[in-house]
Amino acid sequence: MPRVGGGDVPGVRVSHEGPFRVLVLCTGNSARSQIAEALLATRGVGRVEAASAGSRPAARINPYAVEVLREHGIEWEGRLPKSVDDIAGERFDLVITVCDNARDACPIFPGAAAQVHWGLPDPAEETESSAARRAFAATYDALVERVDTLLALPLETLDAAALREQAQAIHS
Numbered sequence: 001m002p003r004v005g006g007g008d009v010p011g012v013r014v015s016h017e018g019p020f021r022v023l024v025l026c027t028g029n030s031a032r033s034q035i036a037e038a039l040l041a042t043r044g045v046g047r048v049e050a051a052s053a054g055s056r057p058a059a060r061i062n063p064y065a066v067e068v069l070r071e072h073g074i075e076w077e078g079r080l081p082k083s084v085d086d087i088a089g090e091r092f093d094l095v096i097t098v099c100d101n102a103r104d105a106c107p108i109f110p111g112a113a114a115q116v117h118w119g120l121p122d123p124a125e126e127t128e129s130s131a132a133r134r135a136f137a138a139t140y141d142a143l144v145e146r147v148d149t150l151l152a153l154p155l156e157t158l159d160a161a162a163l164r165e166q167a168q169a170i171h172s
Contacts, residue, residue, distance in 0.1 A: 018049075019044075019046070019047060019048055019049040020044075020047060020048050020049070020093050020094070020155045020156055021048075021049045021050075021051070021090075021091065021092045021093050021094075022040050022044075022048055022049070022050050022051070022092065022093065022094045022095075022096065023050075023051050023052065023053065023087065023090075023092040023094070023095045023096070023112070024036040024037050024040070024050065024051070024052040024053075024095075024096045024097075024098060025052070025053055025054065025055070025084065025095060025096070025097045025098070026052070026054050026055075026097070026098050026099045027054055027055050027056050027099055028054050028056060028057060028058035028081060028124070029052055029053050029054030029057045029058065029061075029081035029082055029083075030054070030057070030058035030060065030061050030062045030065065030081050030124065031061075031062045031064075031065045031122065031123055031124045031136070031139070032098040032099060032120050032122065032123070032139055032143070033052035033053070033054065033098055033099075034052055034061050034062075034065050034069075034076065034079070034081070035065055035068065035069060035136075035139060035140055035143050036050075036052065036096065036098060036118075036143050036146075036147065037050045037051060037052035038050075038069050038074050038076050039074075039143055039144060039147040040147055040150075040151075042074050043147055043148065043151055044147075044151050047151070047155075048151070048155075051082075051087055051090075051092075052082065053081075053082040053083060053084045053086060053087050054081055054082065054083060054084065055083075055084055057081035057082060057083045058081050059081070060080065060081065061076070061079055061080070061081060062123075062124050062136075064123065064124075064132050064133060064135075064136040065123075065136060067133070067136070068133075068136040068137055068139075068140045069140070072140065091112075092112045092113075093112070093113045093114070093155070093163070094112070094113065094114050094115075094116070094155075094163060094167060095112045095114070095115045095116075096115075096116055096117070096118055096167070097115070097116075097117045097118070097119070098117075098118050098119065098120050098143075099119060099120070099122060100117075100119055113160040113163060114160045114161075114163040114164035114167065115164065116164060116167045116168040116170075116171065117168070117171065118146055118170070118171040119171070120139055120142055120143070121135070121139075123135035123136045123138070123139045146170050146171065149170045150167055150170055153166055153167070
């Protein structure tokens with residue numbers, strides 16, 4: 001299977017003009033990747049440019065994802081899941097997969113300096129309302145912790161190998 005990323009070249013600096021660009025990938029781009037994108041975009045405002053996409057995007061963003069973000073002051077209504085085809089050819093400093101299917105099925109992003117996997121259970125698998133809300137809250141909490149730890153790193157000055165190593169260690 002093709003893999004995301006074309007970097008991880010020791011000694012190659014990630015730093016460049018403009019914001020640090022992060023892409024979050026999931027299969028449907030309706031839950032985990034949308035929450036991660038929202039967190040990166042709001043907590044990294046002015047420093048990070050975030051995007052998300054899916055290998056098989058859903059028709060809409062999961063309403064529980066929108067709800068959990070709104071509960072934390074992040075308005076995310078009106079957005080649509082994107083396909084990896086929508087962002088093909090764009091350059092990203094870091095690509096994060098948040099589900100095993102996306103990690104295994106995503107295309108190559110030759111402009112990506114580093115790739116990591118932060119696998120999380122899919123909260124959308126919960127169908128009963130209260131269980132789904134708990135699952136989405138847990139996913140939000142897990143991603144807040146990872147995103148805050150990532151944003152504490154000196155992202156702009158790490159070489160690709162160090163970025164991959166440190167960003168992957170966040171999930172361990």
